[in-house]
Amino acid sequence: MPASRNSAGQRAARTDARRNAERILAVAHEVFGQRRHDVPLEEIARRAGVGPATLYRHYPSRDDLVAAVVRERYLEHVAPILDEADTDPDALRGLLRCFEAALEIHATDLCAATTRGLPAVADGLSRAFFHHVARVLARAQEQGSVRQDIGPADLPRLLSMVCATVPFDEHDGWRRYLALLADLLRSAPTAPLPPLGPGNS
Numbered sequence: 001m002p003a004s005r006n007s008a009g010q011r012a013a014r015t016d017a018r019r020n021a022e023r024i025l026a027v028a029h030e031v032f033g034q035r036r037h038d039v040p041l042e043e044i045a046r047r048a049g050v051g052p053a054t055l056y057r058h059y060p061s062r063d064d065l066v067a068a069v070v071r072e073r074y075l076e077h078v079a080p081i082l083d084e085a086d087t088d089p090d091a092l093r094g095l096l097r098c099f100e101a102a103l104e105i106h107a108t109d110l111c112a113a114t115t116r117g118l119p120a121v122a123d124g125l126s127r128a129f130f131h132h133v134a135r136v137l138a139r140a141q142e143q144g145s146v147r148q149d150i151g152p153a154d155l156p157r158l159l160s161m162v163c164a165t166v167p168f169d170e171h172d173g174w175r176r177y178l179a180l181l182a183d184l185l186r187s188a189p190t191a192p193l194p195p196l197g198p199g200n201s
Helices: 003-033 041-048 052-059 062-087 089-112 120-143 155-162 175-187
Strands: none
Touching: 003 041, 003 052, 003 062, 003 089, 041 062, 062 089, 062 120, 062 155, 089 120, 089 155, 089 175, 120 155, 155 175
């Protein structure tokens, strides 16, 4: 077979594989967004128009599929918000928009898709996320819009408190508690917060 024909065949195969992976991700995101965490992967493959072997070739396990959905959603939906927060004239508004974007992924993808804890990729993205928003927090405090006794180590805990409300409401009830958190961040403290434990400063 001529080299040019062989190369064309390889490019076509790669294109088909990429399209299959994209269809699988699109269906998985739709299913997870409906909170149908018990849907078999074979059903996701059928709805994507591919065979189970094709799905497992791209995503060997449910956690691999969840991780791919979360990575794609993070890059498309959260990363741009983080960049915008760096230049938002109102740093507190930027901080809250970052929280909102992360909560949307948690509510539609992570919470619905896995009950065994976060896939490793989500854990890695979480560390990058909080490293970034710590800078936004510092800028908000410089502007005087956030109480001064909140530190970077508080951010995962504060967001986790709102995440914990997601299972109580099939809709976007968590937005109520994000608004409450915003008021708590803005509030003039009545007393200093107790210190975090050792190693959490």
